[in-house]
Amino acid sequence: CGYTTMCIGKWHLGCQxxxxxxxxxxxxxxxxxxxxxxxxxxxxxxxxxxxLMRQEKVIEAPVDRDYLTKRYTEETIRFLTENKDRPFFLYxxxxxxxxxxxxxxxxxxxxxxxxxxxxxxxxxxxxSTGEILAALKKLxxxxxxxxxxxxxxxxxxxxxxxxxxxxxxxxxxxxxxxxMRMPCVVRWPGKVPAGKVCDELCAMMDxxxxxxxxxxxxxxxxRIIDGHDIRPFLFGEPGAKxxxxxxxxxxYMMDQLQAVRAGPWKLYLPLEKKVMSLRRNQEKVPAALYDxxxxxxETKEVSAEHPDVVARLIALAxxxxxxxxxxxxxxxxxxxxxxxxxxxxxxxxxxxxxxxxSAGALRLHPDNPHYFLWRGKPAVLITSAEHYGAxxxxxxxxxxYLDTLRRDGxxxxxxxxxxxxxxxxxxxxxxRNTLAPAFGRFIAPWARSDQPSxxxxxxxxxxxxxxxxxxxxxxxxAAQAAQHGxxxxxxxxxxxxxxxxxxxxxxxxxNNINGLGGVTRTNVYTLDRHAGLLAVQERMTRKFxxxxxxxxxxxxxxxxxxxxxxxxxxxxxxxxxxxxxAQKDHPNKKLIAQNIANKTAAVRDPHPAVSILNFHYTxxxxxxxxxxxxxxxIGENETGFRGTRDEVYRAEAxxxxxxxxxxxxxxxxxxxxxxxxxTFAYPASQPGGGGVKFRRQLRVxxxxxxxxxxxxxxxxxxxxxAGQSDEVSVRVLAEPGRQYAVYVHNSPxxxxxxKTKLNTGDFQVNLALVAPAGDYRAEWIEPASGxxxxxxxxxxxxxxxxxxxxRYTQDIALRLTATARP
Numbered sequence: 001c002g003y004t005t006m007c008i009g010k011w012h013l014g015c016q017x018x019x020x021x022x023x024x025x026x027x028x029x030x031x032x033x034x035x036x037x038x039x040x041x042x043x044x045x046x047x048x049x050x051x052l053m054r055q056e057k058v059i060e061a062p063v064d065r066d067y068l069t070k071r072y073t074e075e076t077i078r079f080l081t082e083n084k085d086r087p088f089f090l091y092x093x094x095x096x097x098x099x100x101x102x103x104x105x106x107x108x109x110x111x112x113x114x115x116x117x118x119x120x121x122x123x124x125x126x127x128s129t130g131e132i133l134a135a136l137k138k139l140x141x142x143x144x145x146x147x148x149x150x151x152x153x154x155x156x157x158x159x160x161x162x163x164x165x166x167x168x169x170x171x172x173x174x175x176x177x178x179x180m181r182m183p184c185v186v187r188w189p190g191k192v193p194a195g196k197v198c199d200e201l202c203a204m205m206d207x208x209x210x211x212x213x214x215x216x217x218x219x220x221x222x223r224i225i226d227g228h229d230i231r232p233f234l235f236g237e238p239g240a241k242x243x244x245x246x247x248x249x250x251x252y253m254m255d256q257l258q259a260v261r262a263g264p265w266k267l268y269l270p271l272e273k274k275v276m277s278l279r280r281n282q283e284k285v286p287a288a289l290y291d292x293x294x295x296x297x298e299t300k301e302v303s304a305e306h307p308d309v310v311a312r313l314i315a316l317a318x319x320x321x322x323x324x325x326x327x328x329x330x331x332x333x334x335x336x337x338x339x340x341x342x343x344x345x346x347x348x349x350x351x352x353x354x355x356x357x358s359a360g361a362l363r364l365h366p367d368n369p370h371y372f373l374w375r376g377k378p379a380v381l382i383t384s385a386e387h388y389g390a391x392x393x394x395x396x397x398x399x400x401y402l403d404t405l406r407r408d409g410x411x412x413x414x415x416x417x418x419x420x421x422x423x424x425x426x427x428x429x430x431x432r433n434t435l436a437p438a439f440g441r442f443i444a445p446w447a448r449s450d451q452p453s454x455x456x457x458x459x460x461x462x463x464x465x466x467x468x469x470x471x472x473x474x475x476x477x478a479a480q481a482a483q484h485g486x487x488x489x490x491x492x493x494x495x496x497x498x499x500x501x502x503x504x505x506x507x508x509x510x511n512n513i514n515g516l517g518g519v520t521r522t523n524v525y526t527l528d529r530h531a532g533l534l535a536v537q538e539r540m541t542r543k544f545x546x547x548x549x550x551x552x553x554x555x556x557x558x559x560x561x562x563x564x565x566x567x568x569x570x571x572x573x574x575x576x577x578x579x580x581x582a583q584k585d586h587p588n589k590k591l592i593a594q595n596i597a598n599k600t601a602a603v604r605d606p607h608p609a610v611s612i613l614n615f616h617y618t619x620x621x622x623x624x625x626x627x628x629x630x631x632x633x634i635g636e637n638e639t640g641f642r643g644t645r646d647e648v649y650r651a652e653a654x655x656x657x658x659x660x661x662x663x664x665x666x667x668x669x670x671x672x673x674x675x676x677x678x679t680f681a682y683p684a685s686q687p688g689g690g691g692v693k694f695r696r697q698l699r700v701x702x703x704x705x706x707x708x709x710x711x712x713x714x715x716x717x718x719x720x721x722a723g724q725s726d727e728v729s730v731r732v733l734a735e736p737g738r739q740y741a742v743y744v745h746n747s748p749x750x751x752x753x754x755k756t757k758l759n760t761g762d763f764q765v766n767l768a769l770v771a772p773a774g775d776y777r778a779e780w781i782e783p784a785s786g787x788x789x790x791x792x793x794x795x796x797x798x799x800x801x802x803x804x805x806x807r808y809t810q811d812i813a814l815r816l817t818a819t820a821r822p
Contacts, residue, residue, distance in 0.1 A: 003215060004083050007031065008075050009093040015346035019338055020056050026091070030054050030075050033346065036065055037099040048345035049483045058346050060375060061483055064406065065104040068095045069121070073128040077135045084139045089211065093152075094128070097121040101158060107409070107696075107703045107786050118162040143189045146214065148207070150184040169298045173278055175251040175258040175268075177298060186234060193236045199293065200242040201249055201261065206230045224333070248316035254278075256327040257320060260313045264293035267303070267313040275327070289313075361552035361588045362487055364611050368711040369631045371662045374487065375552065378711045381487055381635075381663040382653070382702045383412035384678075384695045386671035388491065389434035391474050392418030393673065394441045396434055398477050400676040402484040408678070408692070409699035413481065414489040414637060414665055416560070418470075419445045419540045420507050420524070421494035422456075427501070431683055432672035443470050444506050445540060454511040461506040463514045463536050471547050482553045489593065489637065489665070490548065491557045492541055492575065495565025496521035507533055522566030525559065527574060534571075538578050545582035545590070555591040557614060557637070563597055573607050580609045593635070602626045612663065617641060619652045619755075620729075620748075621659040628660055628715065635663030640688030643756030644669075647784070647810050649689055650697050651745050651758055654783055654813065657705055658731040658743040660715040666690060666698065700786040704813060708739050716740075721800055722768035730767065737772040738818045742803075743783075745811035758810045765805045765812070773798035779815040780805055793819070 006028040007021040015033035022029050032050060039050045049062035076092055097103040103121035113119025136142040155163030156172035170176020186192050205227035209219040219225045232240035251259035256275045259268045267289050273282040289303035289310055303310050325331030365373040372379040390398045405413060423436040439457045447465035454460045481488050496502035502521035505511060509518040516532040523529035548554050558575045559567055576592055583589050593612035596603055600623035603613055615623045616638040624634050636656050642648045653664050668690030670678040678692060716734035724730040729748040733741040747759040773796055780790040789806040805812055
C-alpha cells in the first residue's frame with residue numbers, strides 16, 4: 001500500500017535473524033529484541049548483555065535501560081519527521097514499566113512520582129505520549145493520523161505495589177480480568193467519534209485485519225488470521241457486535257486454556273491442575289461463571305443459576321482445544337513454533353579475545369574534534385571513578401564496580417597498568433587506596449621468577465616474560481567495561497614521586513632478575529639515563545596495544561603527571577611514536593592522550609598522534625580556552641585537594657564541561673576493596689571526595705549536556721553582556737541562535753575565601769545574552785538535583801535577551817533553545 005513501516009521498542013520474538021521485525025513486515029527496527037528483565041543474573045549468568053538493535057545489528061550492549069523511554073520517544077519523532085510527507089505505520093511497544101521489580105526512568109523523571117520507580121516510569125510514559133502527539137501537531141499530521149494507545153497486561157503483584165487493577169480482580173500474568181482487560185484509547189479526529197466509549201470485546205490481534213483494511217489493503221489469504229475487522233466499533237456504527245460473542249474468546253495461561261468468554265459471560269473452566277503462575281505451580285479449581293459486563297469485579301459466581309451458559313462455553317472450549325490445543329494436547333490447527341538451529345546470542349561484533357570492534361570505536365568527532373564519536377554517537381566522557389587500581393589490585397571486584405558506574409551514569413574509568421608503578425599503603429594520606437594492594441595482592445604484566453624477595457613480598461619479576469593471568473584479567477576488565485558502556489583510559493606509566501614508590505616498582509633493579517633499573521627514580525623515563533629500561537617500556541607498550549587491539553572502548557595515556565619525577569618530553573614523544581607504530585596496521589586504532597599539567601599550560605607543538613590533552617585540578621578551566629584552537633579533546637582527568645564536599649567538585653565539573661571540555665574524571669574515594677559499589681565512608685582527611693550522592697549530581701550534568709546537539713556548540717562566554725561580575729561566574733557553550741548551555745555559580749576565583757567550599761546564599765541572577773530574534777524556551781535547572789526550577793517561553797526581538805533566574809542557593813544552569821514559531 002506504499003506505507004513505510006517501523007517498529008521502535010520491545011520486540012518479544014527474540015534476537016535471531018528469522019524472527020526480527022525486519023523479517024516480519026517492518027522496514028526498520030530500533031529497540032530490544034526481548035524483555036528488559038532478560039539480562040545476566042545469578043540465575044542466568046550466561047545470558048548476554050541486553051542488546052539495543054538497529055535493523056538486525058546490535059549497536060549497544062548492554063543498553064542503559066534508564067534511557068529507553070527517552071530514546072524511543074526521540075527515535076519516534078525522528079521517524080515521524082522523516083516520513084511526514086508519505087504514508088507510514090509505526091509500532092511503538094515501550095519497554096517500560098517493564099518486567100523488573102524496579103522499573104527504569106531517565107534522570108529527569110527519577111524521584112518525580114510519589115509511587116517510587118514504578119510511578120516515575122509511568123510519568124515518563126505520559127511525557128512520551130505528549131511529546132509524540134505534540135510532534136504530530138507540529139508536523140501537521142495530527143488530523144490525519146490514527147493513534148492507538150493501549151497496554152498488554154495488568155499490574156503485577158509486587159511489594160511495594162506497582163500499579164492497581166481495581167476494580168478488576170486479579171493481577172498480571174494470570175487469566176483474571178485484572179490481568180487481561182486493558183484500556184484502549186483511539187484518536188483520529190473527524191473519523192473516530194470523540195468521547196465515545198465502546199464496551200464490545202476486542203483483542204490486540206484484531207488490529208492486523210483492521211489496519212490492513214484502513215490502509216486500503218486486505219489481510220493475507222494464504223493463512224488463518226485470528227483477528228477480526230473492528231472498524232464498525234471505531235466509527236461508532238449502531239448495533240455493531242463483537243464477533244467473539246458467537247465464536248468465543250479464549251484465555252490461555254501460557255499453553256493452558258483456562259477461561260472462555262462469549263457475550264457478557266466468562267467461564268473459568270474446571271481444571272484438575274490449573275497453572276497458577278509463571279512458575280507453573282498447580283491447583284485443582286471448580287468451574288466459575290461471571291457476568292463480566294455487569295460485574296466487572298467478578299464478585300458474584302453464577303454457574304448454578306445458568307447451567308445452559310456453562311454447557312455452551314465448555315463446548316466452545318472443547319472446540320478450541322481441538323483446533324489450537326491445550327496443555328499437553330496439540331490441536332489440529334496448531335501452527336508450529338518458530339525454530340532456529342544452533343542459535344547464538346546477538347552481541348556486539350567481536351574481534352580477538354573478547355574485544356569489541358565496530359564503526360563505533362572511540363575517536364574524535366569528525367565535525368568537532370573537541371568531542372568524541374563512540375559507537376556511532378557523539379560523546380562527552382563524564383565520570384566519578386576509582387583510584388586506578390581496578391586491574392592491578394587482585395582484591396578489587398571490577399565487575400561490581402562497573403555495575404555501579406553504569407547504574408550511576410558514568411561512562412569512563414582510568415586505570416594504571418602496574419607495569420611500573422603502584423603505591424604503598426598510606427600514600428598521599430589516602431584511606432583504603434585501591435592503588436595500594438594488600439601484601440601479596442599486586443598483579444603485574446610481568447611474570448614472576450622463582451627468586452624471592454621483591455619489595456612487595458612476592459618473587460622478583462622477569463621483565464622478559466609476560467604474566468598471562470594478568471593480561472587475561474585486563475582483557476576481561478576491558479570486555480566487561482565495553483559491555484557496561486564504559487571507556488577505559490589505560491595509563492601506561494607514572495612517575496615516582498617519592499623513593500618509597502620507586503622501591504616497590506618492578507622496574508627497580510631490586511625487584512627484577514634482569515639486572516635492569518639500577519638508576520634513581522628521576523632517570524626512569526628518559527632516553528639516555530634509563531639503565532636499559534627504555535627497551536622494556538617500549539616492549540610493554542607494544543604488548544598492551546596488541547592485547548587490547550580488538551576493543552572499541554580504549555584509549556592510551558602515555559604517562560600520568562609527567563611533569564614530576566624527571567619524565568622528559570622527548571621520552572613521552574618516543575612512547576607516542578611506539579603506540580602509533582604498534583597499531584599502524586590495526587583497523588581499530590586507539591586515541592592517544594598526553595597529561596599536560598596541573599591547573600593549566602599552553603601546549604606548544606603537540607605530537608601529531610596525540611588527540612587528547614589532559615589536565616589535573618583544572619579550576620577554573622583556563623586550560624580549555626588556552627588550548628581550544630588545537631582542535632583536540634581537552635580533558636580534566638583528575639580532581640582533588642579541595643576537601644571532600646560535593647558542591648566544590650560539582651561546580652568544577654560543570655565549569656569545565658560548559659567551558660568546552662570533552663572529558664571529566666572525578667577521583668572518587670568511595671570506591672575501595674569491599675566497597676566497589678562506591679559506599680565507603682572515607683575520612684575528612686581524604687585528598688578528595690566522591691560517593692553515591694555526588695555521582696547522581698554528576699549524572700545531572702551528563703544528562704544536561706546530552707540534551708544538546710553539543711557537536712555544533714563552542715565556548716561563547718562573550719555573548720553575556722550583563723550579569724557576570726566579580727561576584728558571579730557565568731559560563732556559556734552555544735550554537736548562536738539555536739541552543740545555549742549556561743552555568744552560573746557565585747564562587748568565581750576572584751572571590752575564593754576557601755577553595756574547599758562553594759559560596760552559599762539566597763541568589764538570583766539577571767543575565768543579558770546576545771541572541772538573534774526568535775522564540776526561545778528557557779529551562780532553569782538545579783545542578784544538584786536536576787530539578788527544573790523554571791520553564792518559560794521567551795519571545796525575543798533581537799539584541800540582548802533578558803534572562804532572569806529563579807532563586808538558587810549555590811549554582812544554577814540554563815538550557816536555552818530556539819523553538820519554531822507557531
